[in-house]
Amino acid sequence: MHRERVSENVYWFQSEIYAQVAAGVVAGPQWAVVIDTLALPEETLAMREFIEHELGVQVRYVINTHYHADHTWGNCFFPGATVVAHSLCRTLLAERGVPSLEAVRKQNQAFRQVKIVLPHLTFSQGSLVLRVGKKNLTLFPAPGHSPDGIAVLVEEDRVLFAGDSFMPLPYVVDGDLEEMSASIKKIGRMGLENIIQGHGDIILRGEIDAAVKESIAYLNNIRKVVKTAVRRRAAEEYLNEMNIEACGKSRVYLSGLAEELHRRNLRALYQREKSSGGDQPSH
Numbered sequence: 601m602h603r604e605r606v607s608e609n610v611y612w613f614q615s616e617i618y619a620q621v622a623a624g625v626v627a628g629p630q631w632a633v634v635i636d637t638l639a640l641p642e643e644t645l646a647m648r649e650f651i652e653h654e655l656g657v658q659v660r661y662v663i664n665t666h667y668h669a670d671h672t673w674g675n676c677f678f679p680g681a682t683v684v685a686h687s688l689c690r691t692l693l694a695e696r697g698v699p700s701l702e703a704v705r706k707q708n709q710a711f712r713q714v715k716i717v718l719p720h721l722t723f724s725q726g727s728l729v730l731r732v733g734k735k736n737l738t739l740f741p742a743p744g745h746s747p748d749g750i751a752v753l754v755e756e757d758r759v760l761f762a763g764d765s766f767m768p769l770p771y772v773v774d775g776d777l778e779e780m781s782a783s784i785k786k787i788g789r790m791g792l793e794n795i796i797q798g799h800g801d802i803i804l805r806g807e808i809d810a811a812v813k814e815s816i817a818y819l820n821n822i823r824k825v826v827k828t829a830v831r832r833r834a835a836e837e838y839l840n841e842m843n844i845e846a847c848g849k850s851r852v853y854l855s856g857l858a859e860e861l862h863r864r865n866l867r868a869l870y871q872r873e874k875s876s877g878g879d880q881p882s883h
Contacts, residue, residue: 601643603650604802607757609733612796613647615639619857620799621670624761625651626754628733631660634681635752635761636798637674641710644674661730663739664719665763665798666746667692668774669700675717684728685719686741688748693718742787744780745771745798751787757794762787764798768852769844770815771861773868781819788812799854814849821847826869839866 602614611625618639625647626633632651637644651659659678664685665671672693675683697716705711721728727740735756742751742765752761764771765783772780787795788808795803795811803811825842829835844851844862852858 601638601646606759606794606796606802607754609735610754610757610759611650612802613638613643614801615643617643618670619854620801622796622798622800623647623671624752624796625655626732626735626737627651627655627657628735630657631732632657633661633663633730633732633737634659634678635663635796636665636671636763637662637677639670639673641674641677641714644677647674648677663730663737663750663752663761664689664693665742665751665761665765666749667697668746668764669697669704671763671798672697673701673711673714673716676713676715682721683717683719684721684730684739686748686750687722687724689750690719690722692746692748742783743775744777744783745775747775747779749775749783751783753790758790758792759794759796760787760790760792761796762798766795766797766803766811766815768797768800768854769849769858769861770819771865772819773861773864777819777823777869781816784812784815784819800852818844818847818849822865822869826866826873829866829870830873835870839870842866 601616604612606612609627613623615621615638621639623638624635659681662675662678662681662683667689701716727738730737735754738753739750743749745764749763749765751763751765770780793805829838832838
């Protein structure tokens with residue numbers, strides 16, 4: 601697991617095992633806030649070990665940026681902490697997370713000790729502010745990757761934990777392309793020092809404008825590709841030709857997952873466009 605100090609009392613953790621998934625910690629003098637948990641129990645436990653023994657504080661709050669397993673299944677390793685999220689995160693984690701974990705437990709011994717802990721404190725509109733030491737954390741909706749997405753701004757440092765609303769490759773299979781585009785544009789206007797992506801490396805201030813433009817261009821391009829595909833008889837062949845670079849995004853890796861995520865984006869959007877009565881195939 602990679603670890604980096606982003607600013608005073610703000611830390612970033614990145615998995616070396618699964619899809620470069622990221623999490624964060626903001627520490628105060630008496631207690632800390634964890635922003636997302638990591639995909640595997642061993643990595644979340646290593647993060648807790650650092651907080652308790654290196655920083656010398658306990659975790660009082662765990663913020664879930666959305667309900668997906670790689671960001672929430674470690675909630676149970678912070679007993680006594682209050683879990684904070686969007687109200688939809690609680691609903692989706694109960695409806696989808698519980699049966700999903702049951703299935704994974706049968707296949708992977710590492711998850712036998714995991715249990716789903718639903719958010720205790722939720723909000724659905726506006727923003728929610730937590731104060732940690734001298735820092736204010738502002739939580740606000742950032743949907744697109746999933747309907748329950750939120751982001752967390754460390755106000756004093758202008759550091760944003762964006763969850764999966766900002767990734768090296770925008771991923772909208774469980775979300776909405778228009779909402780994702782709006783969230784990315786909003787993030788780009790915030791005057792940030794750093795963006796902590798839900799997966800991948802930290803985006804520095806001088807890189808933010810380019811990252812925003814490239815992600816918006818990618819979303820615009822896959823929208824066009826799918827609309828074209830619906831009008832073609834050989835739609836599958838056409839979609840298969842449209843790789844990441846053809847859709848305006850420079851090559852990204854995400855531990856080898858990026859091309860697969862791109863393919864899933866195209867397939868999901870194509871099915872939605874067809875089911876919504878897109879243009880008829882041309883001859």
